[in-house]
Amino acid sequence: MAYWSLDALPAKERFPFWREVLCQAFTPLSAELDGRRGDEPSGWVRSARLAESNGAEIASRTQVITHGRSEIGRTDEHFLFVNVVLEGRCVVEQDGRRAAIPAGGFSVVDTTREYRQHYIEDPGHRRWRVLSYRLPRTRVLGQLHDPGSVTATLQTGERTGASAVALSTMLGVWRNAERLDPTASLAAETAVHAVVVAALDNVARRTASWDRAQVDGALRAEIERHVQRNLRDGDLSAAATAQRFAISLRKLHALYEEGEQSYARMVMLKRLEACASDLRAGIPGTLGDLAKRWGFSDLSHLNRAFRKQYGTLPSEYRVSSVGWD
Template identity: 40%
Template structure:
């Protein structure tokens, strides 16, 4: 993951570095500070940081800084080399966005789209933090009805599709630099479908395919579970709280699938164990493996692993070593 910060720079150098760093993580921009924040005593001062990581063809960046105006005008458009749209999820603060004659107010929890092939402006009026997703237009705009008319429009979590899309963006960002290629392809497809579902809605919210929406939310939850089991248990209450749904709603999401939520968590544990065994370069203690991935004891790991994989973990490792040496 790439990381830029002004924290360790001399104050006079901060704003120049910030301008270059944010353009590198985002797109050609002309950042401008409100007069009240550009004091004579620190004309170059600007606190802020950027963390960025690619997820396949999509690039995610978390950006935080002080009040400022970002202009992406005609000269910046001329220097833009990528045909992309930005999906900006505001995590803290408020942004007033403008594009194509439209103005939107994007509060914390809301997201909005901005097309980098056309001029736009982003006015952050207080300390702010944003999760920005840069998506090739060829991947996103074909999925959205009237994509030209959906930029600079704020999508609020009061819209069910927008709520799920925002939660999925945050979940993907949490494990952006630790995803396998197969996960990236599936996750990107699910994420873009969710964003298109939200952005394609009218003000009265078009009827969407609820079954597809539930499937996409499960995909986001499954990605979150796969990450969280590294830290210990993933109780339903914790996951429900993370996605701002009730525990009852969480369990309902899995009623139409073969696996309940609890069994989904257990499957994730087994897959994590198998991945550990696949990458093992020396004999692995099965008791250590059981403790690492949250099983009660070795017999619990053996029982569940054999149910899902058809063999004991020790046999799984032995077969892998034999296959690698042949």
């Protein structure tokens, strides 16, 4: 687990380090200390990675953190931050909404748009402390009825309900993050995504304006990026992909029912496109190697699928593309 602290730095270097290093570590942010206070800045960050997500526990003094136009322009990837307030409180603003988040509550901000968070320290501990999960944006929003309705809203950790389950899951995963092997880390990440979606969907369902086609399209796009990234080494069975995105098999197949191709056909086309690309590029190796590299059971399987798609065998395609057999 990575750890950064201001306490070992000279007082005059602490806040510049916080602003220029720590506030850029997860997504570009701008921080300002509360001008009414004369206390020297202090704080620390612990960070741990799950499979494709990141968790961080952060503590500091009262301050305002903003993600404005300048910061958006310097953001290479877009995420949702799910911020659980552990000590102190936070006033969060985004999309015209403003919510006060007490200790034990959590909220979400979207890095594609401007937001403002005013973290206010607990007087007894003289700090605020938050657990922040950085989640892939489209993977979460693609499963919500109204993605635009969930930012800057209070999710409470009441004793029952989806928010309570989400809160206890996020805390439990974080407490054990250092001890998870890759398989357990992936399972924990999937659980966090699923419970966050369930909690946020309670908010999203309160609104009547949502575009199912747009939501499903965003989820399909994220699934297809996952498939593309894992063509060579990943388990791309329908069951594994549904589990990866915390959706049912029925939901996965329904995403493709109204399109031109099924989920299985989409995966097959991506494998064939990868083979054709290698053949055009003249990648050395046998056609059997090519079949194995891109997930075909054997060369006969590749030959059948390739001829059906391209009207020619891979060997013929290679000759016509690069002039050698």
